[in-house]
Amino acid sequence: MAGIYVHIPFCKKKCSYCDFYSVGEAKMDNHFTDFVLKELSLRNLLIADRIVKTIYFGGGTPSLLPTGNIKRIISGLSDYFVVNPNAEITIEVNPDDVTLELAEQYQAIGINRVSIGVQSFNNDELIFLGRRHDVSKAVEAIRTFTKAGIANISIDLIYGLPNSTLKSWEQSLSRALGLDIQHISCYHLTYEEGTPLTRGVARGSVIPLDEELSKAQFDLLREMSAASGYVHYEISNLSKPGYISQHNSGYWLGEEYLGLGPSAHSFNGSMRWWNPSSISQWEKEVDSGNFTKNMETIDEVTRFNELLITRLRTTWGVNLNEVANTFSIEIYNHLRNKIIPFIESGKMVMENNTLKIPPNHYFVSDSFVCELLMV
Ligand code: SF4
Incomplete structure (x- = not known):
C-alpha cells in the first residue's frame, strides 16, 4: 500500500532553527489546492500501488490551510486511488492555531491523527526556538483534540538545546509523558545551514550543547519513556503499543509514496523525484506538466x-x-x-x-x- 504526503508551505512566523521550505505570505485558498489536485492528476500513475494506506499533511503549517481545502484534497485522492477505509490520516498542527471548532472539523473530515509541534514544555526554550505558542497553549491543544475525539495524538519535542540541563530536560519530558499521548517524535536540535540559529553559532551568541550532555538527555528519554510504557521503535520516535506512525514506517520500510506540493519528495521503488522548493517554480511545473528535472533512478x-x-x-x-x-x-x-x-x-x-x-x-x-x- 502507498502513502501520500502533501506539503503545505506556509508559516505565520519562521522558527529560528528551521530550514523546511515555507513562506510567510498566505495563499491559503483554493488556488493552492487547485494546483495540488492538478499535480495529483498528472503524477498519480507514477505510483504502482493503487491503495492508499496513509495520508500526511506536513509543512510548513498545514493547520493554516482552511479545512475545506484539506477536505478537497482528501476527496480528490479517491478519484485516482482507493483510500483504505482505515487509512491513517495525519495533519501537523501548530498549537497556536488549535480551537475546538478546528479540532471538530478535522474529526468530521476523517483526520484521525494529529502531530502537534510542541517542541518543549519550557517557555524560555520556546522563545529561544522562535515558536509562536507557549506551554499552556500546547497543553490546551492536546486537551482540545482529545475532547474532539481524536484518539491518536503525536507531539514533537526537541532535546540538546543550548543552555538546557539534564534537569530542565527531565522536567520537559515529565510533562510530556504525564499527558499520556499516543506518540512522541523527539529530535536532537540540528544546526541547519542558513538558519538564524546557525548564524548565532557562527557569531558566538549561541553555544551548542556539549555532546555528552546531549547523550545523557537521550538516555534519559529512553529510560523515562520505557517506564511510561512507550516503545522506542525508531531512533527519534516512540509510541504507545499500537500507535506506531504508519506513514513514517512506510518511508523506513521502503514503501511507495507520492509527495504533492512544493519541496515534496516521492518514491516508487525504482525512482525518486522531488519538487522545487519554490511555490512559483512548482506551479510552473504543474502548469506545464514538465516534471522531469528533479528525478533520479535508484540503482x-x-x-x-x-x-x-x-x-x-x-x-x-x-x-x-x-x-x-x-x-x-x-x-x-x-x-x-x-x-x-x-x-x-x-x-x-x-x-x-x-x-x-x-x-x-x-x-x-x-x-x-x-x-x-x-x-
Ligand atoms: S518549525 Fe514548523 S512552524 Fe516553524 S518555521 Fe519550520 S515549518 Fe514553520
Missing part, C-alpha cells in the same frame, strides 16, 4: 545503502535473508564481512538473522552505520 547500491540507513534506525532492523534475496551476492558478502567487528563489540546484535542496533547505541549509530555502506 542497486543506492537501494542497499538506503536500506541500511533507514532500517538500522528502527526496531525492525535488516533481515539478512531479505538482503540475500534482494541484492547481488557481492553486496550480501560485503555486509556479512563488514558487520563482524560491530557484532563483536556489541554495537550491533543479530536476532533471528536480523541485524539490529541496540537502543543504547542509537545515539552514536550514524558514526558506525556509514562504515557498512557500499561506495
Whole structure:
C-alpha cells in the first residue's frame, strides 16, 4: 500500500532553527489546492500501488490551510486511488492555531491523527526556538483534540538545546509523558545551514550543547519513556503499543509514496523525484506538466545503502535473508564481512538473522552505520 504526503508551505512566523521550505505570505485558498489536485492528476500513475494506506499533511503549517481545502484534497485522492477505509490520516498542527471548532472539523473530515509541534514544555526554550505558542497553549491543544475525539495524538519535542540541563530536560519530558499521548517524535536540535540559529553559532551568541550532555538527555528519554510504557521503535520516535506512525514506517520500510506540493519528495521503488522548493517554480511545473528535472533512478547500491540507513534506525532492523534475496551476492558478502567487528563489540546484535542496533547505541549509530555502506 502507498502513502501520500502533501506539503503545505506556509508559516505565520519562521522558527529560528528551521530550514523546511515555507513562506510567510498566505495563499491559503483554493488556488493552492487547485494546483495540488492538478499535480495529483498528472503524477498519480507514477505510483504502482493503487491503495492508499496513509495520508500526511506536513509543512510548513498545514493547520493554516482552511479545512475545506484539506477536505478537497482528501476527496480528490479517491478519484485516482482507493483510500483504505482505515487509512491513517495525519495533519501537523501548530498549537497556536488549535480551537475546538478546528479540532471538530478535522474529526468530521476523517483526520484521525494529529502531530502537534510542541517542541518543549519550557517557555524560555520556546522563545529561544522562535515558536509562536507557549506551554499552556500546547497543553490546551492536546486537551482540545482529545475532547474532539481524536484518539491518536503525536507531539514533537526537541532535546540538546543550548543552555538546557539534564534537569530542565527531565522536567520537559515529565510533562510530556504525564499527558499520556499516543506518540512522541523527539529530535536532537540540528544546526541547519542558513538558519538564524546557525548564524548565532557562527557569531558566538549561541553555544551548542556539549555532546555528552546531549547523550545523557537521550538516555534519559529512553529510560523515562520505557517506564511510561512507550516503545522506542525508531531512533527519534516512540509510541504507545499500537500507535506506531504508519506513514513514517512506510518511508523506513521502503514503501511507495507520492509527495504533492512544493519541496515534496516521492518514491516508487525504482525512482525518486522531488519538487522545487519554490511555490512559483512548482506551479510552473504543474502548469506545464514538465516534471522531469528533479528525478533520479535508484540503482542497486543506492537501494542497499538506503536500506541500511533507514532500517538500522528502527526496531525492525535488516533481515539478512531479505538482503540475500534482494541484492547481488557481492553486496550480501560485503555486509556479512563488514558487520563482524560491530557484532563483536556489541554495537550491533543479530536476532533471528536480523541485524539490529541496540537502543543504547542509537545515539552514536550514524558514526558506525556509514562504515557498512557500499561506495
Ligand atoms: S518549525 Fe514548523 S512552524 Fe516553524 S518555521 Fe519550520 S515549518 Fe514553520
